[in-house]
Amino acid sequence: MNSPSVRILNHASEAVPLLLAEVRTLAARPGRPLLGFATGGTFTAFFRALADELAHGRIDAGRLCATHLDEYLGFGPERFGGMVHELCEGCPPLRDWLLRGAFVPLPHDGAPASIAAHAARLRELGGVQLQFLGIGRNGHLAFNEPGTPFGSGFHVTDLAETTRNDARARFSPQEPPTRAVTSGLATIVAAKRLVLCAFGGKKATAVRAMLRGPIDPACPASLLRQHPDAHVLLDRAAAADLASA
Ligand code: F6R
Secondary structure, three states: OOOOEEEEEOOHHHHHHHHHHHHHHHHOOOOOOEEEEOOOHHHHHHHHHHHHHHHOOOOOHHHOEEEEOEEEOOOOOOOOOOHHHHHHHHOOHHHHHHHOOOEEOOOOOOOHHHHHHHHHHHHHOOOEEEEEEOOOOOOOEOOEOOOOOOOOOOEEEEOOHHHHHHHHHHHOOOOOOOEEEEOOHHHHHOOOEEEEEEOOHHHHHHHHHHHHOOOOOOOHHHHHHHOOOEEEEEEOOOOOOOOOO
């Protein structure tokens, strides 16, 4: 099968049962496989649905561990605007995962020793088996902005102006943060399976660059084309520029 596989949905909401099915398949595997979450508006409906599945025991929380892609520098789990805070608000059962160590957050201090300990912890857990991804309008994956080397591991990075502008409403009336700690591109593609979602016309240019442009750090998401088990879910608006390629 070609990788990435690309599936175009009539509506973004159709992705929710597909993403839940991915989680169920993972939870059925032996051990406690590690699931990597992405944050952002793309996954809001999924997290609501996941919370419901977990609350009703339709997905057994004890069968999984979780981590996530990126965090604003200095944003601890309780701090509004942070990624872990967003995940726990969007999917409240994750608060319990966090307390019992089943949800491994990125070290928000960004210190090299903390980052090394985080990477070691993920290795101990067997590495990320399934990674959910969104894509930025500029083609970023996590906070790997255009130009980030494909070989990058966890690191602290400056945020691009487009990324900060997209985050402005979230932090208003404060200014959005300027720095974040992020999984690198090599870290992301080390996951066994990748599922990237992109919805809405604002993503169409980035989606085209990812799937049809050169495989180049200018579009970090183009690296997905070198992964053997990558899957892309688009709505019609996000896929709009593909036909003309
Ligand atoms: C966040 C992340 C980012 C977002 C991307 C899309 O953890 O990894 O790459 O997925 O910026 O954000 P939304 O979904 O808000 O459009």
